[in-house]
Amino acid sequence: MLDIILDFALLAALYAAIYFLRLRKRDGRYRVWYTLFYIYACMVICVTLMPFQIAVPGGNRLFLEEINLEPFRDLKRGYLGAKTGIALNFLMFVPLGFLLPALKKRGIIRVFFASFFASLCIESVQLLYCWGGVSNSRIFDVTDLITNTAGGTAGYLFFLLARPKLRQLDEQLPS
Numbered sequence: 001m002l003d004i005i006l007d008f009a010l011l012a013a014l015y016a017a018i019y020f021l022r023l024r025k026r027d028g029r030y031r032v033w034y035t036l037f038y039i040y041a042c043m044v045i046c047v048t049l050m051p052f053q054i055a056v057p058g059g060n061r062l063f064l065e066e067i068n069l070e071p072f073r074d075l076k077r078g079y080l081g082a083k084t085g086i087a088l089n090f091l092m093f094v095p096l097g098f099l100l101p102a103l104k105k106r107g108i109i110r111v112f113f114a115s116f117f118a119s120l121c122i123e124s125v126q127l128l129y130c131w132g133g134v135s136n137s138r139i140f141d142v143t144d145l146i147t148n149t150a151g152g153t154a155g156y157l158f159f160l161l162a163r164p165k166l167r168q169l170d171e172q173l174p175s
Helices: 002-021 028-048 082-103 108-131 142-172
Strands: none
Touching: 002 028, 028 082, 028 108, 082 108, 082 142, 108 142
16 A cells, blocks of 8 residues: 555656646646646556556566467457456547647547557556566556557547537636
């Protein structure tokens, strides 16, 4: 429990540093969207990577056997919770696709690649955790990569639908 509290304290300190170094000079609209994006990113980190751990390379020599490179393998094999996992991974990245273009102008291609690379980073850290023997519950899974990227892209489509209303809300924010 203490390790998670320390992780959140680290994330809060990082936000404070970013705020005082860069955000306080920006307009109110940008600060609101950036803060929402930061909170979202912290929630994703909490679900996927916390508690932060230091992996000792080679702690798990069988980690390559735990990697899933077959798309939707769990679903094909009828594993319990496979559909839920796919849905949750998809939904986890919808806010990314929505918040990126709200924060800064981004097209669907950039949002697609941002979603892909963010997911790839998460999966790579989980792979390092597995290799270091810190966590057997976190593995590299290509299905997560696919569903996260699809979720980010869907979030962008939701952004397009909501853009007229967002413009009205942006005008009401203090500058």
